[in-house]
Amino acid sequence: KAGVTQTPRYLIKTRGQQVTLSCSPISGHRSVSWYQQTPGQGLQFLFEYFSETQRNKGNFPGRFSGRQFSNSRSEMNVSTLELGDSALYLCASRDGYEQYFGPGTRLTVT
């Protein structure tokens, strides 16, 4: 099976803009979780989607949102970008207990 894929891999945006990141889970996996990795805070949970419904949400402002489609693909959106949003954004899919991570999208906000 193909692994978790994320697009784009790299992205540069300007403060105030918005951005949409995409994640395609492993075939058959219905759960997708998103994480933000920064040098200062480490890897932090953003939210989880299962069967198109958000199941859990981490402690992030409302500028961070997501959705999941009927084919389990997921997108996350960050509006009104701030410099502090520069990070590696990772998504993970699971079918059971183990989470499988994609390679991440490196977002740089200037």
Add this chain to the structure above:
Amino acid sequence: DQQVKQNSPSLSVQEGRISILNCDYTNSMFDYFLWYKKYPAEGPTFLISISSIKDKNEDGRFTVFLNKSAKHLSLHIVPSQPGDSAVYFCVGRGSTLGRLYFGRGTQLTVWP
């Protein structure tokens, strides 16, 4: 609030020797602990796990020990190999399967 803590950001070990990575946690509700390994430009990959009702789990060169009373766990790699050089994350998981709590990671370097 960092519920999983890895206090050593880096560890350097000679090839063939034992690597010991340590981790502390504060959340008593974690029912599973996992270790993930991450190479540059790749996502974290699962390495080994341990249930909170166990005190040891072994898989080849990798052994994880759990001391619940001290809220401490450790990952032992014996013998260490240069290919083990990576960032190792200690991870806690509670009843919410889709949410993992990561430590900040320890960069392990194994030199020949």
